[in-house]
Amino acid sequence: MEKILESYKTTAVEDVTVWYEAAKVSEFPKNGGACIKYKSKQIAIFNFERKNSWYACQNVCPHKMEMVLSRGMIGEQSGVPKVACPMHKKTFSLENGENLNGDLPAIATYPVKIENDTVYIGFSE
Numbered sequence: 001m002e003k004i005l006e007s008y009k010t011t012a013v014e015d016v017t018v019w020y021e022a023a024k025v026s027e028f029p030k031n032g033g034a035c036i037k038y039k040s041k042q043i044a045i046f047n048f049e050r051k052n053s054w055y056a057c058q059n060v061c062p063h064k065m066e067m068v069l070s071r072g073m074i075g076e077q078s079g080v081p082k083v084a085c086p087m088h089k090k091t092f093s094l095e096n097g098e099n100l101n102g103d104l105p106a107i108a109t110y111p112v113k114i115e116n117d118t119v120y121i122g123f124s125e
């Protein structure tokens with residue numbers, strides 16, 4: 001199981017070597033998420049319209065290794081954007097991946113940029 005988690009590494013914008021074209025902005029729900037595939041990874045992308053921000057993270061929840069985070073509810077905790085896993089409501093910061101209501105490993109997060117109505121996710125490999 002840990003092998004799956006090992007394939008996801010938080011990527012800082014300065015380390016991005018590939019901007020992967022995910023989809024058009026209009027293909028993502030407002031204030032919700034969708035999942036894309038990049039190589040063997042499933043990546044959850046969130047259009048947090050209320051904050052006028054986009055976020056990306058691994059789709060796999062480290063609690064029970066379910067590929068579900070893209071279907072989670074997004075919200076804020078003390079100003080930190082977060083996603084709640086739809087399975088058992090573990091919550092994770094969308095900024096640094098930290099598990100906000102437990103001691104699960106942090107999830108990996110990835111930079112997002114929007115250009116010409118298109119959503120790109122940054123990877124370092």
Ligand code: FES
Pocket residue numbers: 061062063064065066085086087088089090
């Ligand atoms: S699988 Fe995500 S909280 Fe349990």
